[in-house]
Amino acid sequence: MNNSDILADKLDFTYKKEENLSEVRNFITLCLNYWYIFLISIVLCVAAAFLYIRHLPNQWAVSSKIIVEDNKEGPEKSLTSGVNADLGSLFDIKSNADNEVEILKSRSLIKSVITALDLNVHILDNNGFRKVEMYADAPFSVGINYKKDSLKAGSYEVSILDNNHFKIIGKKSEFNAVSSFGKPVDLGQYDLTLNKTKNFNAEGTYRLVVTTFKEAEKKLSADFNASIDDKQATVIDLQLNYEDPDRGEVILQKLMQIYLQNNxxxxxxxxxxxxxxxxxxxxxxxxxxxxxxxxxxxxxxxxxxxxxxxxxxxxxxxxxxxxxxxxxxxxxxxxxxxxxxxxxxxxxxxxxxxxxxxxxxxxxxxxxxxxxxxxxxxxxxxxxxxxxxxxxxxxxxxxxxxxxxxxxxxxxxxxxxxxxxxxxxxxxxxxxxxxxxxxxxxxxxxxxxxxxxxxxxxxxxxxxxxxxxxxxxxxxxxxRILDDAESDDSPFAPKKSLIYIIGMFAGVFLPVAGLSIKEMLNIRIQNKSDIERHTNVPLLGEISRSIISRKKLLVYCDPLSIISEEIRALRTNLKYITDKGRLNVIMFTSSMSGEGKSFISLNLANSIALSGKKVVLLELDLRKPRLLKSIGIDNSYGFTNYMISSDKSNMEGLIQPSAFNENFYMIASGPIPPNPGELLMDEKLKLLIGELKQKFDYVIIDTPPVGLVSDALLIEEFADITCYVVRQNFTFKSQLGIVNDLYKTKKVKQLYLVVNDIPLQNNAITGYGHGVRSYGYAMVDQHDGNKLNSLLRKLKPVTR
Structure with a gap:
């Protein structure tokens, strides 16, 4: 590899690095332009986090300890005494404490605790956003007498009517009854008996939930854990996570009691x-x-x-x-x-x-x-x-x-x-x-x-x-029990600070993800960076978005607008190119219809005429001629009539003077011919272009889209400069491949890009001529007459 190749590789690497940095900067700019979306998203996600925290019940950690004594000692030593290493190795499956941990977590022990304490029965406070289980402060206790082995879940609303009566309503059934405290209520699968407690209140509505034993077993098994922190010791740590600390202590204490009884x-x-x-x-x-x-x-x-x-x-x-x-x-x-x-x-x-x-x-x-x-x-x-x-x-x-x-x-x-x-x-x-x-x-x-x-x-x-x-x-x-069940002073869940942090991150992540997906799925040109990434064709000018109708001649009707100034800038850029060798035939084309080539060619021709140069605008879009018709020029006689006539030198009536400027002339396309391609291949076109070059300082040709038909390539041999118009948020990124093909194969001479329909915020320059407090040029908004459209346009996010 020679030095030139090494230098080329380094330059290519530097270009790619700068390109990646440019993409990052563009994406950051895009995010900043959507700042209000981020603000709304963060507020909504934090609000959702707040509601989520309010909905979640508090969780307390209840803990205790059990110690496993050496089972080789005790009153029954005469039955189990003696140690022999060789025989004992046959039974060395797990340590005794490890076995006890498995027994503590067994389903049989969990079921025994559920049955003993009726853990499948819950009293919930029905007043408030969060449904909180009540135990020590419950106004009544529940006794349940099962009639069937298989139990279905049930949910009931209990309303206390007075000191002696209550009303119970089934949430998923049609059951509705009034009963007395201490009297069984027949609910089919079981009888419920409500008994008043010391916290009884003669009013209030509560929710009574009866779950299946299997559900209660799954929940208690998930919330309970037994482990050995120190493998050198035989102390088993027990922990239960529960919504009510008082009931959690009762549950864990009962579990240890049943375990010791079974042992x-x-x-x-x-x-x-x-x-x-x-x-x-x-x-x-x-x-x-x-x-x-x-x-x-x-x-x-x-x-x-x-x-x-x-x-x-x-x-x-x-x-x-x-x-x-x-x-x-x-x-x-x-x-x-x-x-x-x-x-x-x-x-x-x-x-x-x-x-x-x-x-x-x-x-x-x-x-x-x-x-x-x-x-x-x-x-x-x-x-x-x-x-x-x-x-x-x-x-x-x-x-x-x-x-x-x-x-x-x-x-x-x-x-x-x-x-x-x-x-x-x-x-x-x-x-x-x-x-x-x-x-x-x-x-x-x-x-x-x-x-x-x-x-x-x-x-x-x-x-x-x-x-x-x-x-x-x-x-x-x-x-034996080493430490009785005891709950922590404060709940360990929900972790409010963590949930709020996750909510804020989600509020930032969701818009970023949405914008990223939007960018990936968008197949149209969004900004100047998209053009630079897909093509190396030089950029000649940029035209902003016009709020008023594009059918109007802005340079004539609104000479103080930003678009008029941008047309003048395009005219100035062309001057530097055309002055080099009398290059005065300028062709405008695009990838497809609607990209604004006719609008730009019309306004550019008028702008050049205002500078004192003699200009003729030749409309050669013979398939869909709409340019001159849009400004009220008669299209009944024009280029088509001239091409089919036998007199090659008779140009009378073909060149029409415009009403906008004495230096501005136009040639209409004429009636739509059945064979546009053949007409453009006629030698008569060459004679016409040659004659126009002699009479005018500039010849501007509006051609059909090169991406749809081949007419523009037939006209290109007479053009000195080709302006290829692309429209932001309209032209497909893939259509820039047509531009690259024309540029690399030299099918056209002096190819330049003109970007149209750029949002005003993207193309405005603060300062002389364009600022809100500018001197000499008014903002387009002053000519809108529609304040609502102006406001919406200011709020519309910038895509560059």
Whole structure:
């Protein structure tokens, strides 16, 4: 890339940057011109924010705290004691506090609170813009007796008639009745009983709303939250957002009470399950012990045995140490077998007692964790349906835990059996020494051992039953209230300052967005910047909007108007161009009809004539000739007649002098020909233009729109300068492509743009000649005679 390319790129970048800045400046100017729209929008949005705030009810934050105690301690410690890291990892799903948070937010607990406090019943103050719920200051309370399970919402207007009577009207039904306080009112789905409170007032109208339980549940669930701020602690923070602070405190306090009651009930259920299991085992062991004692008694009677032989007693004394260990081992093995059979034979998961295996605390921990999972499943069933993902995941975990328990019991049983085998082997040595003892004595000893085993097991179960009974009577909740429910001193919502700020921003944003959309959707030329962005054709002049009829010759009729001065400025700009080489043939064209080319060409010709130059205006719009007809010039004979005549030199009657100036002449178009294009291609036109150039200082040609027909391009070869007229808020932006094509392909010579119909505010110059206090030139408003139009024109926003 050479230096010239780099310089070109830099210039292009600078041009684009300036173009972007120009667009920003133009848009800011546009917004400033619509300042009153912004003012109105801001006022309306702030007013809407005010009404919105007045409509919104206040919201108070009610908070409290619950602490979750360590569930490994407490009166039932004997049932749940022991910690084993390996087994405990199987049940490490969530921390205990996290589980309690989920329980606090469960639908079952929310429903219990709604039912207990009738939270689906609301008393609203019916006087005022904002409907405020009444609770502590309500003149009456509402008792409701439901008759149906499914409840439909209802709204009623209650008017207090006197100290004893009230009138109730259904808002969405035809129900209308007068009743007494304390007397039930039958409303079909339920009976309502209104009771007077200490705030009773014998007058007033109130609104009574009964919502469905589902709606009340959704609202309370949305307004309530439980969370743990410090993960190292087990304190649960509770918060409820409610419209009435007094009722909010009651709701949150009731929720904590019901939660603690449910927590305690779950612990009682676990103790009850253990008691039932022990009672069943006591019945079975007691029966077995009775059978053994009866058999021993019968054996003694049959064999006439009253005492043990001294020799046999000595041998037995030597085996006592091993027998005691063997008995203890057999007791543990019997308990393990019973637990294994209990777990294995159950059709569904059941709570398992954990206090029966005393010599291995790990099993107590595992069984306790297993029981907690079963209790959690029972709690979650009220919030989730069977087959849901949460229940399914928990069932899989319970199944894994159950299999782990069975495997652990099997391993422990194998260990006990191994120990038993070793003890039997050691005991066999002593038994061999008494092998020669009488057979009766050996049988007697066997019965004694069985009796001792059953008796030890029975006493063990009795001990555990007593411990369970004691823990059952002393069971307390594992959670307690740390802070009672308390509301803030002031409401946290609505946030008035934020709403007002949003309203002000909306008041600014809406007009900006509207103007931006308007600018994007506008396909017509709005200002000078639109022209500069779409074309590089030089601008020759600008003509302001005329309030009076465009059919008039303003330079003649109103020489002191701004438009007349702008025509003179256009004349001056043309002078600098035409003086360079005797360029005196000026052609006016446009993209389509109605852009003002005929108006500008007529006034420019008259203005040049006023300067002392001899001017002829040639109307060559042969398809819609309206220029000279609009100022009263006869159009019956003109250019068309001349072109079809055989005499090429006879111009008599073709050139008509004007009544406005002795230097101003006109050539009418004549009758509309059937073939305008062919006439313009005739050599006779060249002769005519040449003759006119000799006789006049300036030849101004009004041609058809180049965007519609090709006539203007046929005439262009005789023109020295082409003035292309575009009209603000009328010419399409896409039509500037025609201008660019003519400019780039050099189809026309000396192409210039003239912008027409610019709003007066856009084109006025404060100071000499144009200001309101100008010297020498009057404002167009002075010639209107219509003060209302003048005022409207001053208020109309500027588009540049």
């Amino acid at each position: 305690l009930a779950n612990k009682v259920r676990l103790a009850d399950s253990t008691m039932k299991f022990i009672d069943k085992r006591l019945i079975l062991v007691s029966s077995q012990l009775n059978d053994v004692e009866k058999d021993l008694e019968q054996y003694k009677v049959n064999n006439k045995i009253s005492d043990i032989n001294a020799q046999s007693k000595a041998l037995v004394d030597g085996a006592d140490q091993y027998q005691s260990k063997l008995n203890d081992n057999q007791v543990q093995l019997a308990v393990v077998n019973s637990l294994y059979q209990y777990i294995n034979d159950s059709n569904k998961p059941q709570l398992v007692p954990s206090s029966l295996i005393t010599k291995d605390v790990a099993f107590g921990t595992a069984i306790n964790a297993y029981n907690e999972m079963l209790l959690k499943r029972e709690q979650l069933k009220s919030s989730f349906i069977e087959g849901s993902q949460v229940i399914a995941d928990l069932d899989r975990q319970i199944k894994v835990a159950r299999e782990a328990l069975k495997n652990s019991l099997m391993n422990y049983r194998n260990s006990l059996q191994t120990s038993q085998a070793e003890l039997k082997a050691q005991n066999s040595t002593i038994n061999n020494q008494i092998a020669n003892a009488p057979a009766k004595e050996r049988v007697y000893l066997d019965y004694t051992r069985q009796q001792s085993l059953k008796q030890d097991l029975y006493l063990f179960l009795l001990q555990r039953r007593e411990e369970t009974a004691i823990s059952q009577t002393a069971t307390i909740s594992s959670c």
